[in-house]
Amino acid sequence: MKNVLKRSIVVISFVLLIICAVSWVNAQDDDSDITMMTLSKGGLVINYPSNWGCAQAESNCSIMSIAKLDSIDASGVGQVNINFEKKSYEGDFETYLNNTYGTLKKDPSFNLTASGEVMVNNVHAYEYTYSSEKNGTVKEHKAVWFEKGGQAYVMLYSAPVSEYDDNVYVFNYILSDIQIT
Structure with a gap:
Protein backbone atom coordinates (compact mmCIF):
# COMPACT_ATOMS: atom_id res chain seq x y z
CA MET A 1 0.00 0.00 0.00
CA ASP A 31 8.21 39.20 -28.08
CA SER A 32 10.81 37.36 -25.96
CA ASP A 33 13.40 37.86 -28.72
CA ILE A 34 12.89 41.66 -28.70
CA THR A 35 15.97 43.70 -27.83
CA MET A 36 16.28 47.41 -27.21
CA MET A 37 17.71 49.67 -29.89
CA THR A 38 19.09 53.21 -29.49
CA LEU A 39 18.70 56.19 -31.80
CA SER A 40 20.25 59.62 -31.29
CA LYS A 41 19.47 62.65 -33.45
CA GLY A 42 18.72 66.34 -33.11
CA GLY A 43 19.38 66.56 -29.38
CA LEU A 44 17.32 63.49 -28.45
CA VAL A 45 18.41 59.98 -27.48
CA ILE A 46 15.75 57.26 -27.43
CA ASN A 47 15.61 53.54 -26.73
CA TYR A 48 12.96 51.51 -28.53
CA PRO A 49 12.12 47.82 -29.10
CA SER A 50 13.65 46.01 -32.08
CA ASN A 51 10.23 45.20 -33.55
CA TRP A 52 10.14 48.92 -34.36
CA GLY A 53 12.54 50.60 -36.79
CA CYS A 54 13.42 53.78 -38.65
CA ALA A 55 10.73 54.98 -41.04
CA GLN A 56 9.98 57.80 -43.43
CA ALA A 57 8.36 60.84 -41.84
CA GLU A 58 5.52 62.74 -43.44
CA SER A 59 6.70 66.01 -41.85
CA ASN A 60 9.49 68.21 -43.15
CA CYS A 61 10.36 69.15 -39.55
CA SER A 62 11.09 65.56 -38.54
CA ILE A 63 14.46 64.79 -36.98
CA MET A 64 13.70 61.07 -36.66
CA SER A 65 10.79 58.71 -37.11
CA ILE A 66 10.27 55.15 -35.96
CA ALA A 67 7.41 52.78 -36.73
CA LYS A 68 6.22 49.34 -35.83
CA LEU A 69 7.99 47.26 -38.48
CA ASP A 70 4.90 45.34 -39.57
CA SER A 71 3.04 48.62 -40.19
CA ILE A 72 5.48 50.20 -42.66
CA ASP A 73 3.95 50.60 -46.12
CA ALA A 74 5.65 50.49 -49.54
CA SER A 75 6.63 54.17 -49.30
CA GLY A 76 8.42 53.55 -45.98
CA VAL A 77 5.84 55.33 -43.82
CA GLY A 78 4.61 53.52 -40.74
CA GLN A 79 0.91 53.43 -40.00
CA VAL A 80 1.80 52.93 -36.31
CA ASN A 81 4.57 55.45 -35.73
CA ILE A 82 6.36 57.86 -33.44
CA ASN A 83 7.69 60.98 -35.07
CA PHE A 84 10.11 63.43 -33.45
CA GLU A 85 10.09 66.99 -34.75
CA LYS A 86 12.09 70.10 -33.98
CA LYS A 87 10.78 73.51 -35.04
CA SER A 88 11.91 77.07 -34.62
CA TYR A 89 9.30 79.42 -33.25
CA GLU A 90 9.07 83.05 -32.28
CA GLY A 91 7.52 84.52 -29.17
CA ASP A 92 6.06 82.67 -26.23
CA PHE A 93 6.03 78.83 -26.35
CA GLU A 94 2.48 78.52 -24.95
CA THR A 95 1.21 81.03 -27.53
CA TYR A 96 2.92 79.00 -30.26
CA LEU A 97 1.15 75.83 -29.08
CA ASN A 98 -2.22 77.59 -28.78
CA ASN A 99 -1.85 78.89 -32.34
CA THR A 100 -0.83 75.44 -33.62
CA TYR A 101 -3.84 73.71 -32.09
CA GLY A 102 -6.12 76.63 -32.93
CA THR A 103 -5.30 76.06 -36.59
CA LEU A 104 -5.86 72.29 -36.26
CA LYS A 105 -9.27 72.85 -34.63
CA LYS A 106 -10.45 74.47 -37.87
CA ASP A 107 -10.06 71.09 -39.63
CA PRO A 108 -13.38 69.18 -39.26
CA SER A 109 -11.55 65.83 -39.10
CA PHE A 110 -9.57 66.98 -36.00
CA ASN A 111 -11.01 66.17 -32.56
CA LEU A 112 -9.01 67.24 -29.49
CA THR A 113 -9.87 64.86 -26.64
CA ALA A 114 -7.47 65.97 -23.88
CA SER A 115 -4.64 68.36 -23.10
CA GLY A 116 -2.54 69.17 -20.09
CA GLU A 117 0.87 69.70 -18.60
CA VAL A 118 3.36 66.88 -17.95
CA MET A 119 7.05 66.45 -17.09
CA VAL A 120 9.48 64.79 -19.50
CA ASN A 121 12.89 63.99 -18.04
CA ASN A 122 12.52 66.93 -15.62
CA VAL A 123 11.47 69.25 -18.46
CA HIS A 124 8.07 70.96 -18.37
CA ALA A 125 5.96 69.76 -21.32
CA TYR A 126 2.45 69.84 -22.77
CA GLU A 127 0.50 66.77 -23.82
CA TYR A 128 -2.34 66.67 -26.37
CA THR A 129 -4.44 63.67 -27.38
CA TYR A 130 -6.68 63.86 -30.40
CA SER A 131 -8.08 61.95 -33.34
CA SER A 132 -8.08 62.77 -37.03
CA GLU A 133 -9.31 61.24 -40.25
CA LYS A 134 -7.30 61.07 -43.47
CA ASN A 135 -8.23 59.14 -46.60
CA GLY A 136 -10.92 57.23 -44.71
CA THR A 137 -8.64 56.10 -41.87
CA VAL A 138 -9.30 57.41 -38.37
CA LYS A 139 -6.15 57.68 -36.28
CA GLU A 140 -5.56 58.54 -32.66
CA HIS A 141 -2.61 60.71 -31.73
CA LYS A 142 -0.69 61.60 -28.60
CA ALA A 143 1.67 64.57 -28.83
CA VAL A 144 4.07 65.78 -26.17
CA TRP A 145 5.64 69.21 -26.70
CA PHE A 146 8.56 70.81 -24.87
CA GLU A 147 10.89 73.72 -25.47
CA LYS A 148 14.66 73.78 -25.30
CA GLY A 149 17.04 76.46 -26.50
CA GLY A 150 14.39 78.38 -28.43
CA GLN A 151 13.31 75.26 -30.32
CA ALA A 152 9.95 73.51 -30.05
CA TYR A 153 10.21 69.73 -29.87
CA VAL A 154 7.26 67.39 -30.34
CA MET A 155 7.10 63.65 -29.91
CA LEU A 156 4.02 62.43 -31.78
CA TYR A 157 2.54 58.92 -31.60
CA SER A 158 -0.05 58.04 -34.27
CA ALA A 159 -1.92 54.82 -34.95
CA PRO A 160 -5.20 53.67 -36.46
CA VAL A 161 -7.86 53.55 -33.73
CA SER A 162 -7.83 49.74 -33.74
CA GLU A 163 -4.07 49.64 -32.99
CA TYR A 164 -3.63 52.67 -30.71
CA ASP A 165 -4.09 51.02 -27.30
CA ASP A 166 -1.98 47.98 -28.22
CA ASN A 167 1.07 50.09 -29.07
CA VAL A 168 0.93 53.26 -26.94
CA TYR A 169 3.13 51.53 -24.33
CA VAL A 170 6.14 52.01 -26.67
CA PHE A 171 5.49 55.77 -26.79
CA ASN A 172 5.07 55.90 -23.01
CA TYR A 173 8.30 53.94 -22.48
CA ILE A 174 10.28 56.21 -24.81
CA LEU A 175 8.79 59.25 -23.11
CA SER A 176 9.82 57.97 -19.67
CA ASP A 177 13.33 57.10 -20.87
CA ILE A 178 14.15 59.88 -23.37
CA GLN A 179 17.37 61.81 -22.97
CA ILE A 180 17.35 65.45 -24.00
CA THR A 181 20.90 66.60 -24.75
Whole structure:
Protein backbone atom coordinates (compact mmCIF):
# COMPACT_ATOMS: atom_id res chain seq x y z
CA MET A 1 0.00 0.00 0.00
CA LYS A 2 2.85 2.40 0.88
CA ASN A 3 4.50 1.73 -2.49
CA VAL A 4 1.26 2.53 -4.36
CA LEU A 5 0.89 5.74 -2.38
CA LYS A 6 4.52 6.71 -3.06
CA ARG A 7 4.13 5.95 -6.78
CA SER A 8 0.90 7.95 -6.90
CA ILE A 9 2.60 10.94 -5.27
CA VAL A 10 5.52 10.69 -7.71
CA VAL A 11 3.19 10.41 -10.72
CA ILE A 12 1.01 13.30 -9.52
CA SER A 13 4.12 15.43 -8.85
CA PHE A 14 5.49 14.60 -12.29
CA VAL A 15 2.16 15.47 -13.96
CA LEU A 16 1.99 18.77 -12.06
CA LEU A 17 5.57 19.55 -13.06
CA ILE A 18 4.72 18.91 -16.73
CA ILE A 19 1.58 21.07 -16.49
CA CYS A 20 3.56 23.90 -14.88
CA ALA A 21 6.29 23.66 -17.52
CA VAL A 22 3.77 23.73 -20.38
CA SER A 23 1.95 26.66 -18.77
CA TRP A 24 5.21 28.55 -18.35
CA VAL A 25 6.20 27.98 -21.99
CA ASN A 26 2.75 29.09 -23.19
CA ALA A 27 2.89 32.17 -20.97
CA GLN A 28 6.14 33.35 -22.55
CA ASP A 29 5.51 36.43 -24.65
CA ASP A 30 6.02 36.10 -28.40
CA ASP A 31 8.21 39.20 -28.08
CA SER A 32 10.81 37.36 -25.96
CA ASP A 33 13.40 37.86 -28.72
CA ILE A 34 12.89 41.66 -28.70
CA THR A 35 15.97 43.70 -27.83
CA MET A 36 16.28 47.41 -27.21
CA MET A 37 17.71 49.67 -29.89
CA THR A 38 19.09 53.21 -29.49
CA LEU A 39 18.70 56.19 -31.80
CA SER A 40 20.25 59.62 -31.29
CA LYS A 41 19.47 62.65 -33.45
CA GLY A 42 18.72 66.34 -33.11
CA GLY A 43 19.38 66.56 -29.38
CA LEU A 44 17.32 63.49 -28.45
CA VAL A 45 18.41 59.98 -27.48
CA ILE A 46 15.75 57.26 -27.43
CA ASN A 47 15.61 53.54 -26.73
CA TYR A 48 12.96 51.51 -28.53
CA PRO A 49 12.12 47.82 -29.10
CA SER A 50 13.65 46.01 -32.08
CA ASN A 51 10.23 45.20 -33.55
CA TRP A 52 10.14 48.92 -34.36
CA GLY A 53 12.54 50.60 -36.79
CA CYS A 54 13.42 53.78 -38.65
CA ALA A 55 10.73 54.98 -41.04
CA GLN A 56 9.98 57.80 -43.43
CA ALA A 57 8.36 60.84 -41.84
CA GLU A 58 5.52 62.74 -43.44
CA SER A 59 6.70 66.01 -41.85
CA ASN A 60 9.49 68.21 -43.15
CA CYS A 61 10.36 69.15 -39.55
CA SER A 62 11.09 65.56 -38.54
CA ILE A 63 14.46 64.79 -36.98
CA MET A 64 13.70 61.07 -36.66
CA SER A 65 10.79 58.71 -37.11
CA ILE A 66 10.27 55.15 -35.96
CA ALA A 67 7.41 52.78 -36.73
CA LYS A 68 6.22 49.34 -35.83
CA LEU A 69 7.99 47.26 -38.48
CA ASP A 70 4.90 45.34 -39.57
CA SER A 71 3.04 48.62 -40.19
CA ILE A 72 5.48 50.20 -42.66
CA ASP A 73 3.95 50.60 -46.12
CA ALA A 74 5.65 50.49 -49.54
CA SER A 75 6.63 54.17 -49.30
CA GLY A 76 8.42 53.55 -45.98
CA VAL A 77 5.84 55.33 -43.82
CA GLY A 78 4.61 53.52 -40.74
CA GLN A 79 0.91 53.43 -40.00
CA VAL A 80 1.80 52.93 -36.31
CA ASN A 81 4.57 55.45 -35.73
CA ILE A 82 6.36 57.86 -33.44
CA ASN A 83 7.69 60.98 -35.07
CA PHE A 84 10.11 63.43 -33.45
CA GLU A 85 10.09 66.99 -34.75
CA LYS A 86 12.09 70.10 -33.98
CA LYS A 87 10.78 73.51 -35.04
CA SER A 88 11.91 77.07 -34.62
CA TYR A 89 9.30 79.42 -33.25
CA GLU A 90 9.07 83.05 -32.28
CA GLY A 91 7.52 84.52 -29.17
CA ASP A 92 6.06 82.67 -26.23
CA PHE A 93 6.03 78.83 -26.35
CA GLU A 94 2.48 78.52 -24.95
CA THR A 95 1.21 81.03 -27.53
CA TYR A 96 2.92 79.00 -30.26
CA LEU A 97 1.15 75.83 -29.08
CA ASN A 98 -2.22 77.59 -28.78
CA ASN A 99 -1.85 78.89 -32.34
CA THR A 100 -0.83 75.44 -33.62
CA TYR A 101 -3.84 73.71 -32.09
CA GLY A 102 -6.12 76.63 -32.93
CA THR A 103 -5.30 76.06 -36.59
CA LEU A 104 -5.86 72.29 -36.26
CA LYS A 105 -9.27 72.85 -34.63
CA LYS A 106 -10.45 74.47 -37.87
CA ASP A 107 -10.06 71.09 -39.63
CA PRO A 108 -13.38 69.18 -39.26
CA SER A 109 -11.55 65.83 -39.10
CA PHE A 110 -9.57 66.98 -36.00
CA ASN A 111 -11.01 66.17 -32.56
CA LEU A 112 -9.01 67.24 -29.49
CA THR A 113 -9.87 64.86 -26.64
CA ALA A 114 -7.47 65.97 -23.88
CA SER A 115 -4.64 68.36 -23.10
CA GLY A 116 -2.54 69.17 -20.09
CA GLU A 117 0.87 69.70 -18.60
CA VAL A 118 3.36 66.88 -17.95
CA MET A 119 7.05 66.45 -17.09
CA VAL A 120 9.48 64.79 -19.50
CA ASN A 121 12.89 63.99 -18.04
CA ASN A 122 12.52 66.93 -15.62
CA VAL A 123 11.47 69.25 -18.46
CA HIS A 124 8.07 70.96 -18.37
CA ALA A 125 5.96 69.76 -21.32
CA TYR A 126 2.45 69.84 -22.77
CA GLU A 127 0.50 66.77 -23.82
CA TYR A 128 -2.34 66.67 -26.37
CA THR A 129 -4.44 63.67 -27.38
CA TYR A 130 -6.68 63.86 -30.40
CA SER A 131 -8.08 61.95 -33.34
CA SER A 132 -8.08 62.77 -37.03
CA GLU A 133 -9.31 61.24 -40.25
CA LYS A 134 -7.30 61.07 -43.47
CA ASN A 135 -8.23 59.14 -46.60
CA GLY A 136 -10.92 57.23 -44.71
CA THR A 137 -8.64 56.10 -41.87
CA VAL A 138 -9.30 57.41 -38.37
CA LYS A 139 -6.15 57.68 -36.28
CA GLU A 140 -5.56 58.54 -32.66
CA HIS A 141 -2.61 60.71 -31.73
CA LYS A 142 -0.69 61.60 -28.60
CA ALA A 143 1.67 64.57 -28.83
CA VAL A 144 4.07 65.78 -26.17
CA TRP A 145 5.64 69.21 -26.70
CA PHE A 146 8.56 70.81 -24.87
CA GLU A 147 10.89 73.72 -25.47
CA LYS A 148 14.66 73.78 -25.30
CA GLY A 149 17.04 76.46 -26.50
CA GLY A 150 14.39 78.38 -28.43
CA GLN A 151 13.31 75.26 -30.32
CA ALA A 152 9.95 73.51 -30.05
CA TYR A 153 10.21 69.73 -29.87
CA VAL A 154 7.26 67.39 -30.34
CA MET A 155 7.10 63.65 -29.91
CA LEU A 156 4.02 62.43 -31.78
CA TYR A 157 2.54 58.92 -31.60
CA SER A 158 -0.05 58.04 -34.27
CA ALA A 159 -1.92 54.82 -34.95
CA PRO A 160 -5.20 53.67 -36.46
CA VAL A 161 -7.86 53.55 -33.73
CA SER A 162 -7.83 49.74 -33.74
CA GLU A 163 -4.07 49.64 -32.99
CA TYR A 164 -3.63 52.67 -30.71
CA ASP A 165 -4.09 51.02 -27.30
CA ASP A 166 -1.98 47.98 -28.22
CA ASN A 167 1.07 50.09 -29.07
CA VAL A 168 0.93 53.26 -26.94
CA TYR A 169 3.13 51.53 -24.33
CA VAL A 170 6.14 52.01 -26.67
CA PHE A 171 5.49 55.77 -26.79
CA ASN A 172 5.07 55.90 -23.01
CA TYR A 173 8.30 53.94 -22.48
CA ILE A 174 10.28 56.21 -24.81
CA LEU A 175 8.79 59.25 -23.11
CA SER A 176 9.82 57.97 -19.67
CA ASP A 177 13.33 57.10 -20.87
CA ILE A 178 14.15 59.88 -23.37
CA GLN A 179 17.37 61.81 -22.97
CA ILE A 180 17.35 65.45 -24.00
CA THR A 181 20.90 66.60 -24.75
